[in-house]
Amino acid sequence: MLMNQTEEIYRAASPAEFFYRYREIAGFANPVRAMYQTIRELVENALDATDVHGIPPDVKITIRKADETQEFYQITVEDNGIGIPPNIVPNAFGKVLFSSKYAMRQSRGMYGLGVKMVVLYAQMTTGRPVEVITSKANFKRIYYFKLRIDVNKNEPVIIEAGSWRKTRDWHGTIVSVTIEGDWSRAKSRILEYINRTAIVLPYANITLVTPENEIIHYPRIVNTLPKPPVETNPHPHGIDLEILSGLAKNAGFNTIEELLIKSFQGIGDVTAKTILQNAGIDPSKKPSDLTNEELLALVNAIKAYDKFKPPSPKSLSPLGEEIIIAGLKRAYEPEFVTAVSRKPSAYSGHPFIVEVGLSYGGKTPIGEDKPVVLRYANKIPLLYDEASDMVVEVVRDEISWDHYMITFPAPILVLVHVCSTKVPFKGVGKESIADVPELRREVKLAVMEAARELKQYISKKMKEEEAKKKAESIAKYIPEVARSLAIILADESTLQSFKDNISVKLSHIVAKRTGVPLELIQSIVKSIEAEA
Amino acid sequence: MVSTIDASARSKALDIIKSSMRELIDQIERGEKPTLVMPKRTLTNTIYDYKHKMLLLGPELQKRSFTDVNEAKKFMQTLLMASIIYDALRNNEYPTIRDLYYRGKHSITYKSIDGKRVSENTWDEQRESDSVIRDLEVLLSVLREDLLILSKEKGKVVGNLVIRSGDDVIDLSKMGHGAYAIEPTPDLIEFVDIDAEYILVVEKDAVFQQLHRYGFWKKNKAILVTSAGQPDRATRRFVRRLSEEYNLPVYILADSDPYGFYIYSVFKAGSITLSYESERLATPTAKFIGVMMTDIFGDSIFRKIIKDREARKTLEEITPGITDLKPKTPYLSESERSNFIIKAKTRDLERAVELIGYRVAEVCIEEKDAKNKIKKKEGLTGYPWFATPQWVRELCIFFNTLSKLEIEAMASKGLKFLADKYIPEKISTGDWID
Ligand SMILES: Nc1ncnc2c1ncn2[C@@H]1O[C@H](COP(=O)(O)OP(=O)(O)OP(=O)(O)O)[C@@H](O)[C@H]1O
Ligand SMILES: [Mg+2]
Numbered sequence: 001m002l003m004n005q006t007e008e009i010y011r012a013a014s015p016a017e018f019f020y021r022y023r024e025i026a027g028f029a030n031p032v033r034a035m036y037q038t039i040r041e042l043v044e045n046a047l048d049a050t051d052v053h054g055i056p057p058d059v060k061i062t063i064r065k066a067d068e069t070q071e072f073y074q075i076t077v078e079d080n081g082i083g084i085p086p087n088i089v090p091n092a093f094g095k096v097l098f099s100s101k102y103a104m105r106q107s108r109g110m111y112g113l114g115v116k117m118v119v120l121y122a123q124m125t126t127g128r129p130v131e132v133i134t135s136k137a138n139f140k141r142i143y144y145f146k147l148r149i150d151v152n153k154n155e156p157v158i159i160e161a162g163s164w165r166k167t168r169d170w171h172g173t174i175v176s177v178t179i180e181g182d183w184s185r186a187k188s189r190i191l192e193y194i195n196r197t198a199i200v201l202p203y204a205n206i207t208l209v210t211p212e213n214e215i216i217h218y219p220r221i222v223n224t225l226p227k228p229p230v231e232t233n234p235h236p237h238g239i240d241l242e243i244l245s246g247l248a249k250n251a252g253f254n255t256i257e258e259l260l261i262k263s264f265q266g267i268g269d270v271t272a273k274t275i276l277q278n279a280g281i282d283p284s285k286k287p288s289d290l291t292n293e294e295l296l297a298l299v300n301a302i303k304a305y306d307k308f309k310p311p312s313p314k315s316l317s318p319l320g321e322e323i324i325i326a327g328l329k330r331a332y333e334p335e336f337v338t339a340v341s342r343k344p345s346a347y348s349g350h351p352f353i354v355e356v357g358l359s360y361g362g363k364t365p366i367g368e369d370k371p372v373v374l375r376y377a378n379k380i381p382l383l384y385d386e387a388s389d390m391v392v393e394v395v396r397d398e399i400s401w402d403h404y405m406i407t408f409p410a411p412i413l414v415l416v417h418v419c420s421t422k423v424p425f426k427g428v429g430k431e432s433i434a435d436v437p438e439l440r441r442e443v444k445l446a447v448m449e450a451a452r453e454l455k456q457y458i459s460k461k462m463k464e465e466e467a468k469k470k471a472e473s474i475a476k477y478i479p480e481v482a483r484s485l486a487i488i489l490a491d492e493s494t495l496q497s498f499k500d501n502i503s504v505k506l507s508h509i510v511a512k513r514t515g516v517p518l519e520l521i522q523s524i525v526k527s528i529e530a531e532a
Numbered sequence: 533m534v535s536t537i538d539a540s541a542r543s544k545a546l547d548i549i550k551s552s553m554r555e556l557i558d559q560i561e562r563g564e565k566p567t568l569v570m571p572k573r574t575l576t577n578t579i580y581d582y583k584h585k586m587l588l589l590g591p592e593l594q595k596r597s598f599t600d601v602n603e604a605k606k607f608m609q610t611l612l613m614a615s616i617i618y619d620a621l622r623n624n625e626y627p628t629i630r631d632l633y634y635r636g637k638h639s640i641t642y643k644s645i646d647g648k649r650v651s652e653n654t655w656d657e658q659r660e661s662d663s664v665i666r667d668l669e670v671l672l673s674v675l676r677e678d679l680l681i682l683s684k685e686k687g688k689v690v691g692n693l694v695i696r697s698g699d700d701v702i703d704l705s706k707m708g709h710g711a712y713a714i715e716p717t718p719d720l721i722e723f724v725d726i727d728a729e730y731i732l733v734v735e736k737d738a739v740f741q742q743l744h745r746y747g748f749w750k751k752n753k754a755i756l757v758t759s760a761g762q763p764d765r766a767t768r769r770f771v772r773r774l775s776e777e778y779n780l781p782v783y784i785l786a787d788s789d790p791y792g793f794y795i796y797s798v799f800k801a802g803s804i805t806l807s808y809e810s811e812r813l814a815t816p817t818a819k820f821i822g823v824m825m826t827d828i829f830g831d832s833i834f835r836k837i838i839k840d841r842e843a844r845k846t847l848e849e850i851t852p853g854i855t856d857l858k859p860k861t862p863y864l865s866e867s868e869r870s871n872f873i874i875k876a877k878t879r880d881l882e883r884a885v886e887l888i889g890y891r892v893a894e895v896c897i898e899e900k901d902a903k904n905k906i907k908k909k910e911g912l913t914g915y916p917w918f919a920t921p922q923w924v925r926e927l928c929i930f931f932n933t934l935s936k937l938e939i940e941a942m943a944s945k946g947l948k949f950l951a952d953k954y955i956p957e958k959i960s961t962g963d964w965i966d
Contacts, residue, residue: 468645470601476642477608480654481566481598484608484615488553505560506598513565513599520645527643 014154015096019117020124026117027429031071034121035181036189037429039063041114042077042175043197044380047204048107049081049173051379052317054228056220057081057204061194065211066178072126073183073211076176083136083171086143086163093119093130093175094149094156104421105315106229108380111428118177119149125180129159137171183211189383191216196374196381199327200319200417222326226317233265235311236302238349238422245295248287256290256298257283266309275301311351313344315421319379324357324415332413335361338453342446347438352420354439356446358454364411370396371410376417377425377433385432391416393435394443404455405462414450416443471516475524478506534624535698537720538680542621545679548672549618553611565599568610570671571808578807580916585816587802589670596667606664610671612636612654613664617679626682633661670808677717677765687714687767688737690744691755693774696722704755709745711758718770726778729753730959733771733818735761735786735795739939739950748951755780763798768813771799775815782815783959788823789876789936790883793918793926796820797887801917819964821955823937825929828869830862833932834925843895847928850891850914853921860963863954864945872941876934878905888927889914896931922965 019026027037043059050057058080066074084092091098092115099112119130135142146160187210194208198218203225208216234243253259260272267275276283279301281294290298324339339357346352357374365372373395375382386392395414406412424434433439482502490498507525511518534542556566570593571577577590598607616635620627627635633655641651655661669676676683688711693704697715701724704712715721732754734740740758743749749756755774759767775782784799786792800818802810826834838844838854847854864872876884881902885893890912897903918927930936942950958964 472645473601474599474604476640476650476652477598477604480608480640481611484611485553485557487615488549488618489557502557502560505563506566509560509563509565510599512563524642524645528640 014152016116016120016149016151016154019096019113020120020151023117023121025428026113027431028117028121031125031180031182032185032189034125034179035073035075035183035186036193038075038118038121038177038179038181039077039190040193040380041118042075042177043194044108045115045175046077046079046081046173047197047201047379048101048109049079049083051201051204051225052105052107052228053082054225055081056223056225057201057206059204060207060209062209063183063190063211064209065183066126071180071182072178073181074176074178075181076174078172078174080170080172083134083139083173084132085136086134086145086161089132089134089143089145090147090156090158093132093145094147096149096154103231104234105231106317106378106419106421108378110422113428115175116149118179119147120151122177122179123148123151126178128178131176132173134173135166135171139171140166142166142170193381193383194218195331196376196383197379199331199374199415200324200376200379200381202323202326202330221330222323224322226319226323229317230314232312232315233263235346235349235351236264236267236305236308237346238311239264239299239302241296241299244299245292248290248295251287253287255284256281256287259287265312271305271307275305278304310344311346311349311421313351313353316344316351316353316419318353318355318419319417321355324355324417328357328359328413328415332359332364333362334359334364334411336454336457338450338457340446340449340453342442342449345438345442347424347436350420350422352418352423352439352442354442354446355417355419356443356450357415357417358447358450359413359415360454360457361411364413366409366411367413369408371401371406372413374413374415375433376415377423377430378419379417380430382431382433384429385426388426389432390435390440391418391433391443394440395447398444399447399451401451404451405458406454412454414447416447418443467514467516468520471510471514471521472524474510474514475507475521476528478503478510478521478525479528482506535720537722538698541678541717541720542624542680545674546618546621548674548678549614549621552672553614556611565597566607567598568596568607568671570594570596570667573666573670573808575804578804580801582916585801585917586810586814587804587807588810589808606667609636609655609660609664610667613661613668617668617681621680626680628682628684629662629665629676630658632665632681633658636661666806666808675765675769675809675812677719677769680717682716683765685713685716685766686760686764687757687770688712688740688760689714689755689757689770691749692727692753693723693755694725696724705750709741711740711744714757714766714770716766718766718773721770721773723774723777726755726774727753728755728778728780730781730783731755731757731771731775732821732955733757733759733763733782733784733799734939735759735784735792736939737761739785739943742943742947743951746947746951748955751951752956759795759799762795765809765813768799768815771818772813772815775817782818783821783955783964784818785821785823785939785955787936787938788825788828789938790880790887790927790930792823792939793820793887793923794883797915797917801915804915819966821958821964823939823942824963824965825926825933826860827863827954828873828935828937829929829933831857831860831925831929833929835859837896837928837932846891846895847924850889851919851921851924854924857921857925863942868945872944873933873935873937876930876936880936881906881931881934882909884927884930885909885912885914887914887918888923889919892924892927893931896928897934898932899934902931902934920965926965 028034046059060078062076064074066072096116097112101107101109129146129148132145141163144162147156147158150157202222205220206218257272260267279297321339321341328337337359341355344351344353373392375391424436426432426434482499486495486499507521511521559566571589572592572594577592579590581588596603639651639653644650690707690711737758737760784796786795802814885906890910
């Protein structure tokens with residue numbers, strides 16, 4: 001008997017189609033999350049177009065209800081960044097996995113996916129296209145595009161395009177999309193995201209206009225930018241067979257030796273020859289002539305070579321201690337604040353730097369039994385998936401806060417910023433950092449360093465408190481002592497002036513002996529005389 | 533009206549306080565921390581002066597600075613007390629230590645550094661103000677009586693003695709059945725006339741009254757004094773002055789128990805806790821006339837104990853000469869003894885060890901139970917002025933018999949016996965302990 005078998009159908013899906021279907025892995029699971037994610041993607045692109053290129057960011061976000069009956073919102077993000085050449089715009093916004101950020105340089109974006117997810121989500125919920133207005137600094141014209149994505153082909157479809165003459169000296173990009181959202185439930189997260197972004201970007205002007213027409217504004221309070229990252233070649237230890245064969249086929253070098261020297265950091269003549277000798281490959285061989293076995297031998301020889309210099313940190317752009325401190329000061333008006341920017345380090349050929357800020361007292365939120373943790377990766381605040389984050393684990397479980405004289409609940413907050421050419425995110429939504437031992441170690445050391453400073457502050461403060469208490473326990477008797485001496489040594493008529501004179505002199509003596517300001521002593525003495 | 537002697541005492545006291553406080557002002561004017569320097573009033577700084585035979589304060593000094601957190605309050609209290617006493621002196625008042633406590637007690641309210649209103653008392657208990665008075669006594673090296681501070685009167689005296697107290701002249705031989713209550717400021721008494729051979733101090737008021745009514749002092753030309761228990765300051769000062777100024781021997785008649793022995797020692801050497809007063813209050817020539825353990829038991833018990841070589845050696849180490857003691861026969865018969873003596877309590881045993889030291893107890897006690905009771909006092913060496921052959925014998929007999937006897941018992945044997953035989957005979961034969 002013959003079974004009625006259905007024919008199995010095979011076909012390739014385009015990346016656009018894939019992410020269109022599985023949008024939740026990129027953070028577009030529901031209207032609440034999608035609205036928050038949309039803001040994030042647009043804002044992060046805007047920031048990448050500014051501070052990465054040494055431009056102090058001016059970013060304005062406008063959220064407008066776009067439909068009377070349905071929960072449609074028009075979200076517009078405007079920046080003063082480098083702009084996008086008109087020939088690039090369609091792919092940048094309409095082709096999944098098209099990016100300028102695959103380079104070896106720290107930026108917020110890394111996948112070439114973000115804004116396309118937004119466009120796709122808009123397409124499937126409201127059907128409205130993305131609108132882009134952009135110009136570069138040296139351009140005479142401003143360009144305008146309205147486009148959508150052909151999901152099957154993973155190609156942009158231009159609906160409208162145009163340009164007009166620039167009348168003022170403007171450069172930057174305005175991106176506008178209309179999506180289905182849920183403002184009332186997304187609002188707090190979005191505000192928190194903006195607030196947290198502002199904490200590490202005190203050098204940015206950030207404005208948010210809400211659907212209720214509320215204006216939330218974080219003005220620029222610092223005029224220096226973090227040093228922009230410099231693009232570098234990849235470190236050899238970051239390599240794999242795939243990358244190497246790609247380079248061998250396409251990079252157009254004459255010899256394999258030249259390829260190694262020019263494509264990677266830290267490989268010179270001598271190193272290249274040694275590695276190739278170890279792999280048993282003739283240095284003058286044409287890269288495209290290498291067999292698969294030779295390529296594999298080469299990858300292994302590179303991996304086994306242990307004399308490379310660590311990856312260059314030039315490609316990184318840490319915030320720096322001053323910026324972190326300025327941001328925390330504005331946010332929490334803390335009693336004590338400090339920041340630690342660790343020296344560059346590396347994991348699997350990727351350089352990274354861990355930075356920590358610590359805010360204590362003032363308006364710092366209260367940590368019930370552990371400090372409040374603010375996580376950042378490449379200057380992006382991470383808000384979701386806190387429980388699975390390595391950084392949170394380290395701060396909460398690996399540091400004995402009581403050693404640092406903290407007794408909970410306490411107003412203490414720890415900000416941790418990890419920057420790297422490749423932050424080990426747990427997912428494309430960029431919400432939590434995976435557990436990499438090298439990273440974990442640096443986070444711990446940075447937090448401990450900051451905590452030590454806090455401890456010093458607290459113990460100094462306690463000493464001062466003690467000195468004050470000590471001064472108080474003496475000063476409170478000054479009037480009584482002065483009065484007693486006056487009774488014995490002064491006449492009726494000079495009693496008061498005698499007493500006052502002794503009181504003043506004793507206050508000076510006590511101030512000098514205890515190292516406590518005279519005013520404090522005098523205020524205690526006064527508070528007693530007022531009673532009598 | 534204040535008597536002249538009173539007025540001059542006041543002006544002297546005012547000057548002493550003033551000059552001491554002026555030193556503080558000088559320090560303050562120079563910007564130095566004001567510091568009171570006074571002899572240390574601690575047991576470790578209490579020494580027995582063998583030459584003068586009394587307890588004195590040693591050479592250690594105590595510095596009390598206002599800027600020392602641990603001393604600031606005491607400093608304030610000392611000055612506060614000085615000012616109250618000064619004020620009282622100036623206003624012709626006679627405060628008691630209780631009055632001073634109340635006058636100085638008030639609250640100091642201040643705003644603390646954390647913004648709270650805090651209140652505290654200058655002092656809470658009289659213990660605190662009393663301690664400050666003692667500090668002032670050593671600081672100014674005066675006694676409270678010099679500052680015209682009154683204490684309760686307890687001591688009484690009768691005898692052929694005429695005194696001036698205030699502006700009145702009082703004949704102490706004309707007190708009827710009563711007696712003159714020794715005034716709290718014995719230094720203001722003027723001795724006008726006296727006809728006496730010795731002073732007899734009786735611990736018990738009841739025995740004093742019996743001897744008085746019996747006419748003992750008339751018959752024996754004695755000044756009869758009672759301290760009515762633990763002697764107060766005025767009684768001690770009075771006895772000291774009278775004996776010193778008229779060169780009269782002083783005999784102390786107390787219970788035959790460690791407590792009675794201690795009362796004698798307070799008269800003679802001073803009190804351990806208030807040694808700074810001894811110089812003015814102690815009577816180093818005072819003699820313990822009885823009741824002695826040997827008056828009750830004789831010395832056969834003791835002689836038996838020192839037959840043992842080890843025991844003898846131990847006791848000789850404490851004081852040489854125990855074998856050279858004059859033999860003694862008891863005043864009481866076997867049956868009287870068993871009627872009158874009382875069994876010693878643990879408290880008595882402990883006090884005895886404090887007086888003479890643990891080793892005498894160890895040698896002389898036979899009863900196991902009693903030995904165990906004093907175990908915790910091991911290591912005590914006793915007071916130096918008790919380390920004499922006679923006292924070793926007395927206390928050894930006490931430890932061995934675990935008995936004590938009150939003077940009243942001697943009186944019950946017959947007042948006649950006490951007044952006409954026991955006391956005069958002991959005095960005339962020199963049967964006392966010095
Ligand atoms: N506001 C902007 N200004 C300048 N260039 C922009 C802007 N927005 C997007 N781009 C360009 O478009 C590219 C694609 O952006 P997209 O957000 O899709 O990917 P990405 O930012 O590179 O990576 P990721 O997926 O991690 O966000 C960027 O790499 C950038 O070159
Ligand atoms: Mg992006």
